[in-house]
Amino acid sequence: MSGRRQEAAALPACFAGLGAGSPRPRQKRGGMFCSVADAFDNKTLDFASLGAPGPGTAPGEPRRAPTPGPGCGAAPPAELPDGCPQSDQLLIKGGKIVNDDQSFYADIYVEDGLIKQIGENLVVPGGVKTIDAYSQIVMPGGIDVHTRLQMPIRGMTSADDFYQGTKAALAGGTTMIIDHVCAEPGTSLLAAYERCRASADSLACCDYSLHIDIPRWHESLKEELEALVKDKGVNSFLVFMAYKDKLQCTDAQMYEIFCIIRDLGAIAQVHAENGDIIDEEQKRLLELGITGPEGHVLSRPEEVEAEAVYRAITIAKQANCPLYITKIMSRGAADVLAQAKRKGTVVYGEPITASLGTNGSHYWSKNWAKAAAFVTSPPISPDPTTPDHLTSLLSCGDLQVAGSAHCTFTTAQKAVGKDNFTLIPEGTNGIEERMSVIWEKCVVSGKMDENEFVAVTSTNAAKIFNCYPRKGRIAVGTDADLVLWNPKATKIISAKTHNSNVEYNIFEGTECHGVPTVVISQGKVVLEDGNLCVTQGSGRFIPRKTFPDFVYKRIKARNRLAEVHGVPRGLYDGPVHDVLASARAVAPTATSRIAPCAGKAQAPPVRNLHQSGFSLSGSQADDHITRRTAQKIIAPPGGRSNITSLS
């Protein structure tokens, strides 16, 4: 483990201060943003002058030879077929480089897992492996912001482990995943994190990072969150609004968590579904005798998702915390989010491959295995216009990133819930199909251009989760995670050819135009000519710093503005109704009606010196005034002064 951390620390100096705060003034020469003037001219960077160790020494070495973490020493590189190109130097010639802001034609020279040069007629060492990228697009590798590989659930583990899952990711053009660590309620988050790190370090074939799920809130988790943020490179936490009595958080807990997350500078993620309603609906459906997978979608209608999204946004806005909604599955939820953005809330939405590429009509399939394969939550919307709507919102920027929520279970595992849909383990595939599906649905249909495609598949994710520009951009100095994309090639998605461990692919038969032809991860070619050659355990953990600028600049400014002030008033000196008096009228006991500050007991009544014990007895001059029927106020004999003097 320590080796890994060193490795993370041994980043080139130009990354040292990245994302920590405001960007430093852009360097005129040697800056890493290619949008600088003359950035694309021919040039060779002298890294030594930047203070970074020379190429081929410190930054490159540990990266090239994956340091086996503890527990993976026994796992030999599973596949190293002969002929797999292992050279560290690569030249990609003739491609069209596509970033989220612009496209241009240039060659790329890659060395030691980094992009060293971009331009035409590059001066490169001899004998470099050259990849011909003519008529192809060169893009930053995809970042899948939401996966659940090897997720333990009820004594099972999802069918794709880190090896299988990241292999599938690479095959689809995704070169980095951010996986969710789901701890058991009541157990330590840190321990779960370490377990996940250990298995990912030994198995993952591509770079990865981790989100932490907060299962059940407890005051003591606060320290763990702090430790994870400060020492473990985690900057995003997921809370659940669903799964009643298991993972669900109350509104008050969410507010508390959001406040802590805001102070730590992390991103609050939310699984948005109203668990209370779902629970009741599930009971009702089971009573009706509906036990098949269609019960899953019937018990989780999309209003329930939209409601929770609305609530999460309200809470986040109150806490002034940036919010990220995972798995936008329905029109209603997406619309609520888009509206909130219009009102200025800092909120991000993540549709997933399944919601973009297919719809929930399959829950009614006569084939149980097929119907069960679609079970995920929130469920895929049965409304067939949903994918179209979500891709439109993704194109116009109302939704920002696309994940896959890849969490697969074999049919046999799904069959645990064959007599009760609530027991079907939830999750669909999508890690491999993500890029192709989005290309097919958005770019081929003309909804977005290739730059936006790069934005939603990788750049936005890198910005939100603070690994930009190391990931998510093709520029000198960034990680050499590249995809050569052939927009003319086609492929038909099928369980026969996919890299996942499941028998059923929910996109079965979808034809996609646009296929990754070459995938380069950490400067190595991992996919070429349809052949995958990956190394188990070669994936590195990418630590992420707090306070991503993309998210927190606005939050910080609002924090400064959000101060509220009371009204300076003189002391109220009028009469005060005596609460201690024996209960009158219909109230049998003196309860505190509006003392909602839980835990704060009412202060013991202090004797009011303005009050007098003087009272009149017998019939009085004003007895006939009916105004006083309810009760009589004990007022100073000099007459009432019920308005303060300051008026």
Next chain:
Amino acid sequence: MSYQGKKSIPHITSDRLLIKGGRIINDDHSFYADIYLEDGLIKQIGENLIVPGGVKTIEANGRMVIPGGIDVNTYLQKPYQGMTAVDDFYQGTKAALAGGTTMIIDHVLPEPGSSLLTSFEKWHEAADTKSCCDYSLHVDITSWYDGIREELEILVQDKGVNSFQVYMAYKDLYQMSDSQLYEAFTFLKSLGAVILVHAENGDLIAQEQKRILEMGITGPEGHALSRPEELEAEAVFRAITIASRINCPVYITKVMSKSAADIIALARKKGPLVFGEPITASLGTDGTHYWSKNWAKAAAFVTSPPLSPDPTTPDHLNSLLACGDLQVTGSGHCPYSTAQKAIGKDNFTMIPEGVNGIEERMTVVWDKAVATGKMDESQFVAVTSTNAAKIFNLYPRKGRIAVGSDADVVIWDPDKVKTITAKSHKSAVEYNIFEGMECHGAPLVVISQGKIVFEDGNLHVNKGMGRFIPRKPFPEYLYQRIKIRNKVGGLQGVARGMYDGPVYEIPATPKYATPAPSTKSSPAKNQPPPIRNLHQSNFSLSGAQIDDNNPRRTGHRIVAPPGGRSNITSLG
């Protein structure tokens, strides 16, 4: 205590009345006709009526004759920490009549944990002895306890209550969780009741209150700061979501902010049966006064949900009321004297909540909506009485001028200009939140149960003459649609053959690093004990196998019948 009313008994003359030459306004159309009232009912409508001699005649001179207003939300005599709101049923209904409202529906607010029935009886008794106009009662469900179902049933079947309010605010006091709301809605729907919701997110309010008190803000502005309108909108959204799941009507009391009203308007366009009730205060004034330097004034505005500090709110709510997105107007009348409010002088959370508005309601709506051209007279009748009567199943007894309806009639003078002030109002509080507002439109004559109770600015009322009006469940205005939707929206499963493929057997000892078998996705049920699967075999191969190199199997192995896996059912 003197009974001022008794002196005025002689003023209430015969039981027979003839209103001549008025323009009768109902919610659907208006026409010129005379009205003959007898025995508290409208007996004849038309021209040249044949009436007995000696009947008292009121010359309307072409003025508008409208059904008396129905105030759907009042809290007269609301208890709070051992005291009660300053307006009791006598004082409150007097004020109502003076403003042209001839019926109120008051809220019964039981202490949490105490019986709904006993509380209902208490209110019933208090109102029977004091009320001057007809009244009915909503019952607030302040806690969901065992045995409440029976009580609710009794209230609906025998006691003439068909509306119940639930709270989403007041954490640890009245607040109900979403599960309880679901349960309550389901049950109330089966009774055919109208579900009223006080919509605010109590969890967040509690947090905000804590934060604001910690910041040292203790004045009434803290009340508004701790209850921003987003929290109201959020709760409205949630209430509608729950209701639309159950397919039951839901009625949002006290719509105070633009965002809450917009949510209702949006939801109505999508189909759920939802009704919204703005109150006099939200239609007539705004929440900027919470920042008043005068504590007493600022405190007088404290109600919840609070008045929105956005000054464009009244205009917006009036527009939605005019176009039908909001349907009824209440007053939320629950005034406390300044001394009572001063209980919270050092802590805004202790200020008793409630504003006046029972007397001003009709006038404010007229001034803000009709006098500005937003709505016509018929719509005015609809939002002040007819819609309320329909929703709460009083129609056409109330809310309409027709033969056979109750003789609750108001002769309305649209040109009268009146300045609202605490000096002349009928309520017992020292401060009127509409102080100084100049309003066009006021009642000239108010007739309740066929008797003139307000004329020439003088009230002639009798304590205790108000009757309890029982209401039947299943109001057609709401439940006709619900019944049809129930029929149409039946859920059906998919008929499939039995799944006969392999089933993963959950190991007794968990694999990998899971310490205990977790139950992530089965929120409701405990897993049944594993039953021996007869399709499974214990047969397994030992030694190196031909498919050992198949990486697909790295996770775990499924024990499958030796004949090969059949993982798709035969029905494919």
